[in-house]
Structures are given as C-alpha cells and as structure tokens.
Amino acid sequence: MIHRILFSLLILCSLQTSAQETIDYRANHPYIQYTGRVVKPSFVRYRFWQPGVYIRAKFSGTYCNIVIEDEVRYNQHNYLAIQVDDQPARRIEITSVHNVIKAASNLPDGEHMITICKNTEAGIGYLDFLGFQCAKLLPITSTPSRRLEFIGNSITCGTGSDQSSFPCGTGQWYDQHNAYMSYGPLTARNLDAKWMLSSVSGIGLIHSCCDMKITMPQVFDKINMRDDSLKWNFETYQPHVVTVCLGQNDGKQDAATFCKAYVQFIRTLRGYYPDASIILLSSPMADAELSTILKSNIKKTVATCGDKNVSYYFFSKRYHGGCGDHPTLEEHKLIAGELTAYIKKLKGW
Known part of the structure; x- marks a missing residue:
C-alpha cells in the first residue's frame, strides 16, 4: 500500500514538473x-x-x-x-x-x-x-534585411501546385495550395530575404475571372485582398523589390486600355514604395498566343511609364504541369531559379 502511494506521488510530481x-x-x-x-x-x-x-x-x-x-x-x-x-x-x-x-x-x-x-x-x-x-x-538575434513583395494571381498563391495529399481532380479546390513552396517565398529564401505575397486567385489587372467583382488595383491596399475593407498600412513593410505577375486572368485585352491601367497601377505602387525596384513578369502558365500579347503589353508599359526603376522579366518557358495548368512544386523551383538570378543581377545581391 505504501509503495502504491509513493508511486502515485512520484507520477504526480512528474506531471507537475512537466506542466511547469x-x-x-x-x-x-x-x-x-x-x-x-x-x-x-x-x-x-x-x-x-x-x-x-x-x-x-x-x-x-x-x-x-x-x-x-x-x-x-x-x-x-x-x-x-x-x-x-x-x-x-x-x-x-x-x-x-x-x-x-x-x-x-x-x-x-x-x-x-x-x-x-x-x-x-x-x-x-x-x-x-x-x-x-x-x-x-x-529572442531572434538575426533577421534578413532584404524585403521582397510578390503581387499576382493564383500562380503567386501556389494554387494547384502540391499533389502530395490530393491528386488533381480530387478533394477541394484549395487542397493543392502550397504558398510556402511557391516561387515567391522560394526566391526570397534564395536571396536571404523576407517576403510578402499580395495575391488572389483569379484576379486580374482590369478583368478577373470566375465572376469576381474585384481587380488588383481595387484591393491592393486591403489586409484581406479578397473581400475585406480593412486598410493595410504600407509603412509596416517597405520592400526593396516588387514583382507583378498579372494578365493571365485578363486574357486578350485592348492593348491601349491594358497598358494605361498598368501604368496607373505602377504609379500607385510608386506612391507606396518610393524606392523599390518594380519588375513586371510574364505569366509562366500562359499559352503561346496569350504570352505573346502579354509580353508586348508589358514592354509597352515599361517604355511609357516614365520610371527608370521599372523593368521586366520574361520566363524562359511555359510552366503548367500542375492542376488546372498551374505550375507544379518542381516548376515553382525553376521559376524561382530564373527570378532569383534576375534579381541578383538587377540589385547586385
């Protein structure tokens, strides 16, 4: 009996120590x-x-x-x-x-x-x-000093990239999401930088897909960029580099209208980020026809925006092996590799 009491006390003391x-x-x-x-x-x-x-x-x-x-x-x-x-x-x-x-x-x-x-x-x-x-x-004694921001649509969100739990065509539409392993955070980690994703699936510059009633310029200043009214404080995070990957959901638009909207959006970004390098990206999942149109529009936008700190980068190939023609996890690594090399050269990092 005494042994049982002593054993119980020992267990109780062990649990209390663990809890402490x-x-x-x-x-x-x-x-x-x-x-x-x-x-x-x-x-x-x-x-x-x-x-x-x-x-x-x-x-x-x-x-x-x-x-x-x-x-x-x-x-x-x-x-x-x-x-x-x-x-x-x-x-x-x-x-x-x-x-x-x-x-x-x-x-x-x-x-x-x-x-x-x-x-x-x-x-x-x-x-x-x-x-x-x-x-x-x-306390964390060392944090990256470089800051990146990635503006975009479902590609930037990492949609359709991860089939580790649910193959394409199974589960819910979000079951293949993996933002952490998408090209933005991968690029940031390659460059020892912080990252922020300002992205929404289906969103466009002047036209969004899937009956969405919002476009990127309308929600870019929100904390919840999908449908919230809370305003984001841009002083909280000032990136050194901003990439913009839009146009996939816009589709084939009138060039003059698209470029005018893009220039206006760049001016909005410049108001928030006076010193950032802004990079306009081609859509890595676009087919040949849309890719040609987007690249032409991006070149015209950079040429007419009047901002020497705005440039463009066009991906070397189409990446569309994932769900719904989105890039796979492996393709996100390749996209990040291309973008990492470009930013290194641009910024001298």
Whole structure:
C-alpha cells in the first residue's frame, strides 16, 4: 500500500514538473515575429487572411506547440506549412476551429527556429494565431534585411501546385495550395530575404475571372485582398523589390486600355514604395498566343511609364504541369531559379 502511494506521488510530481516546463506564450510576445498583412483584432490574437503570411520564433527545448484558430469559412479548412530549423517543411491541414498543433517534438535539447506559414489564400478564410507552448522562447538575434513583395494571381498563391495529399481532380479546390513552396517565398529564401505575397486567385489587372467583382488595383491596399475593407498600412513593410505577375486572368485585352491601367497601377505602387525596384513578369502558365500579347503589353508599359526603376522579366518557358495548368512544386523551383538570378543581377545581391 505504501509503495502504491509513493508511486502515485512520484507520477504526480512528474506531471507537475512537466506542466511547469511548458509555458504559454501569447501571440503578442515581443520575441514572436510576423511578416505579411496581419491585424490584431484583440490583445491576444493576430489575424491574417493572405497566403504566405508567416510567423517566426526561436525556442529552447525538445518540443513546441502552436495554438491557432481557423475561421472555417464555408466549412473549409486552411493549410499550414511548418518548418523547424533546416528540416523539410511539413504541410498540414487544420482540422477544427480551435487547434493546439504539435509543431515540433523529439528534437535535440537546445535552441531551434520555427516558421509557420499560411499555405491557403484569403478566400478560404482567416487564421487567428494565439501563441506558442514551449519550454522557453528566445529572442531572434538575426533577421534578413532584404524585403521582397510578390503581387499576382493564383500562380503567386501556389494554387494547384502540391499533389502530395490530393491528386488533381480530387478533394477541394484549395487542397493543392502550397504558398510556402511557391516561387515567391522560394526566391526570397534564395536571396536571404523576407517576403510578402499580395495575391488572389483569379484576379486580374482590369478583368478577373470566375465572376469576381474585384481587380488588383481595387484591393491592393486591403489586409484581406479578397473581400475585406480593412486598410493595410504600407509603412509596416517597405520592400526593396516588387514583382507583378498579372494578365493571365485578363486574357486578350485592348492593348491601349491594358497598358494605361498598368501604368496607373505602377504609379500607385510608386506612391507606396518610393524606392523599390518594380519588375513586371510574364505569366509562366500562359499559352503561346496569350504570352505573346502579354509580353508586348508589358514592354509597352515599361517604355511609357516614365520610371527608370521599372523593368521586366520574361520566363524562359511555359510552366503548367500542375492542376488546372498551374505550375507544379518542381516548376515553382525553376521559376524561382530564373527570378532569383534576375534579381541578383538587377540589385547586385
């Protein structure tokens, strides 16, 4: 009997010690870094809609949990990418409204970096980040000084690229999303830079597909670029390089009308970003006919915009092996490789 009591006390003490080792760090802790269009609806949660928004933290110990809530808009669940140190990123689907996710476990005892990225886009709904559970958060002592922004449509969102869980034609339309491994974040990581994706599937410069009532110039200043009215504070993130990949959803438009709208959008960007290099990109998934039209329009836009810090880059081939003719994950790596080389040369990085 005495042995049973002593054993029970030992187990209780062990559980209490384990509980004491885990600390809840709320989302507003100063050691947590956010990059992207984020808003604080309350003191203890950070909300974001856009694909590619990411959170970084440094922790010590052997494990780390994240506490996050999903809007579950239209009964749809968001996906996350979670990367710890230099391990391959894990892609997971959130399963409920309130979630405590085991982001890292059985690690060597010591210091570790964790990155959490929203893989799905604004139309799937927002995520509320509530914080970390770990032994100890540590200050991040080194962050990239370079900043990039990628403006675009479904290609930039990483739509249709990842068939690891659902092959094309199966699951929901967002089940193949992978923003973290799309060309923008890949390019940024190649260049040791921060990134922000300002992208919406189906969106165009003057005409959007799929009965969408918005175009990029109408929503570019929003925190939720799909349908929200909250304004984004551009002083929060000032990129050194901005790429624009639009035109796929516009299709074949009158050249004069398209170029005039593009020049106006460039002037809007220049108002927000006085010193940024702006690069207009061809559509990597466009067929030969549309690609020819877009390239001609982009050349005319750069020639007539009157801004010496605006240039263009045309991808070397068509990338369309994924779902709905979108680039695959492997093709996103190739796109990123092309864009990385161009930006390196342009900026002397």
